[in-house]
Amino acid sequence: MKKNNKPENSNSGCLLIIGLFFGAVIISIFLLYTNTFELRSLDTAKKLLRGHKTSKATALLENVKLQIKNKNPELNFLLFYAYIEGNKLNKAQNLLHNLDKISLDEMIYFQKIINKLNLQGEDHMVYELLQKSQELNLTEDFFINISEQKKSIINESSIIELGMKYLHHDQIAVNKLKSHLIRRLLEVEAYLEEDDSSARAIKYLEKAQKLAIQIQDESFEAEIHYRLGRAYKNAKDFNKAREHLTLSAKLGNKYAEKLLN
Numbered sequence: 001m002k003k004n005n006k007p008e009n010s011n012s013g014c015l016l017i018i019g020l021f022f023g024a025v026i027i028s029i030f031l032l033y034t035n036t037f038e039l040r041s042l043d044t045a046k047k048l049l050r051g052h053k054t055s056k057a058t059a060l061l062e063n064v065k066l067q068i069k070n071k072n073p074e075l076n077f078l079l080f081y082a083y084i085e086g087n088k089l090n091k092a093q094n095l096l097h098n099l100d101k102i103s104l105d106e107m108i109y110f111q112k113i114i115n116k117l118n119l120q121g122e123d124h125m126v127y128e129l130l131q132k133s134q135e136l137n138l139t140e141d142f143f144i145n146i147s148e149q150k151k152s153i154i155n156e157s158s159i160i161e162l163g164m165k166y167l168h169h170d171q172i173a174v175n176k177l178k179s180h181l182i183r184r185l186l187e188v189e190a191y192l193e194e195d196d197s198s199a200r201a202i203k204y205l206e207k208a209q210k211l212a213i214q215i216q217d218e219s220f221e222a223e224i225h226y227r228l229g230r231a232y233k234n235a236k237d238f239n240k241a242r243e244h245l246t247l248s249a250k251l252g253n254k255y256a257e258k259l260l261n
Contacts, residue, residue, distance in 0.1 A: 037064075037067075038064060038068055038072065038075070041060055041061070041063075041064045042061075042064075042074060042075060042078060044060060045057045045060050045061050045064075045078055045082070046078070048060065049078075049081070049082060049085065054082055054085045054086045055086060057082050058079070058082040058083065058086055058088075061075065061078060061079040061082055062079065065079060073099070073100040073103075074105075074106075076095060076098055076099055076100075077099055077102065077106050077109065078109070079095060080092055080095045080096060080099060080113070081109045081112070081113055083095065084112075084113050084116055084117065085112075085116075089120075089122065089125075092125070093125065096125060096128055096129070097128075099129075099132060100132070101132055101133075101134060101135050102129070102132050102133045102135065102136060103135055103136075104135065104136060107136055110129070110133065110136065113129065114126060114129060114130075114146060115146075115149070117129070118146055118149045118150070119149060121151075123155060123158065126146070126159075127158075127162060130162055130166065133166075134166075138163075138166060138167075139167075139173065140163060140167060140170075140173040140174075140176045140177050140180075142163075143159055143160060143162065143163030143166070143167075143177060144160070144163075144177070144180050146159050147159040147160050147163075147180075147184075153184060153185065153188045153204065156181075156184055157181060157185075157207075160177050160180065160181045161181075163177050164177050164178070175215045178211045178214060178215050179215060179217070179220075181208075181211060182208045182211050182212055182217075182220055182224075185204045185205070185207060185208040185211075186205075186208060186223065186224070186227070188204055189201045189204050189205055189208075189227060189231075192204070198231050198232075198234045198235040199235070201227075201231045202228065202231045202232065202235070205224055205227050205228045205231060206228070208220070208224050209221065209224045209225070209228070212224055218251050218252075219251075221247075221251055222248050222251035222252055222253040222256075223248075223253065224248075225244045225245070225247040225248035225251065225253070225256070226244070226245065226248040226253045226255055226256045228240075228241075228244040229241045229242070229243075229244035229245035229248060229256060229259065230259075232244060233259075242260070245259050245260050246260065
């Protein structure tokens with residue numbers, strides 16, 4: 001009785017198929033690992049940053065940036081944040097120009113970055129970041145909070161004015177910023193008056209006057225004209241002093257009336 005012999009190449013064919021199958025699986029796993037490498041690295045970096053392990057997070061992000069070819073806005077922003085946290089401001093500055101528009105997902109980091117740069121006096125970086133933050137829908141209170149951290153009225157004014165441009169589509173918010181800046185200018189003027197700095201006082205009061213006219217607030221206008229009258233009087237310019245005191249009196253300021261009598 002004859003035995004049925006299988007073709008000699010049958011086993012090798014099966015082995016080839018199995019080999020191709022496992023090869024495909026290995027390649028798929030490798031591609032999956034490669035494609036998720038960036039995402040996993042970002043998640044790890046975030047955990048390191050939350051744990052205040054800034055140097056490790058920075059090293060990891062820099063390594064990822066070197067390995068990937070495609071531009072990743074989230075990676076750039078997270079690395080920028082790591083540089084700020086690590087006080088590597090020169091590297092942060094170089095990376096800042098390459099940042100895209102900042103998204104809502106980055107708001108937590110954005111707030112911390114702004115606060116830190118603001119306190120360190122890195123105004124040029126603050127301004128550039130704010131200009132890239134149109135998608136965050138920042139409110140007037142955000143700009144007021146940032147301005148209040150400034151050490152000079154000039155820098156305060158710059159932040160508030162930037163807020164006015166940012167919120168130009170919302171007139172109510174813009175008017176709130178203008179009212180806040182008027183109050184701050186008047187507060188600063190009160191200190192200048194004590195120091196007998198008439199020229200600087202007049203400069204700030206005139207700026208406040210323009211803002212008061214824009215928001216059509218007669219109570220502010222009356223107070224500002226009154227203070228301008230006193231400032232010009234201290235500066236020995238009695239004609240301008242009387243002019244402003246008269247305008248203030250017409251707007252109902254009783255103190256101005258007394259000075260005119």
